[in-house]
Amino acid sequence: MDAFSRFHRLNLNRSPIEEVRFSELSVLYCLKHKVPADSEGIKVSEISSFLNVTSPTVTQLINSLEKNELVERSIDKKDRRAVQIRLTPKGEKTIQEAINVFIESFHGLVDFLGEKESLQLAELLTQVYNYYNQIAV
Secondary structure (H helix, E strand, O other): OHHHHHHHHOOOOOOOOOOOOHHHHHHHHHHHHHOOOOOOOEOHHHHHHHHOOOHHHHHHHHHHHHHOOOEEEEEOOOOOOOEEEEEOHHHHHHHHHHHHHHHHHHHHHHHHHOHHHHHHHHHHHHHHHHHHHHHOO
16 A cells, blocks of 8 residues: 555656646647647647546637637538647757656666566556446445
8 A cells, every 4th residue: 555655645646747737638638649730720628528627627728728829619511619739849849858757757667677577567557447437326
């Protein structure tokens, strides 16, 4: 139990980019990986589904990201009632910086643990995820 408590206190949900909250990075990551390059964007409901949070929560995050010029909204050409969200060039640069920081961090962890223990950790974390996902109501 002590190990879980210490791990929780590490606060791994803090953002590697000072100007952007971790929750906002999650939206940027979703947009980077879910929006095809030739697309107008995706709907708030699609982001909401991907992140498993409510649409009003996503809307608040989008408002903040738009204010900081990291995303932009546009009217859906097929359904004028809908709005599409996509990354701006500044948003693309920001999420790529965050991804690079995460990758560097994981490389450091692999160097610290070694390949064998890193693989064991990945397997155990997958099992932990599956367990908690299974019991989630």
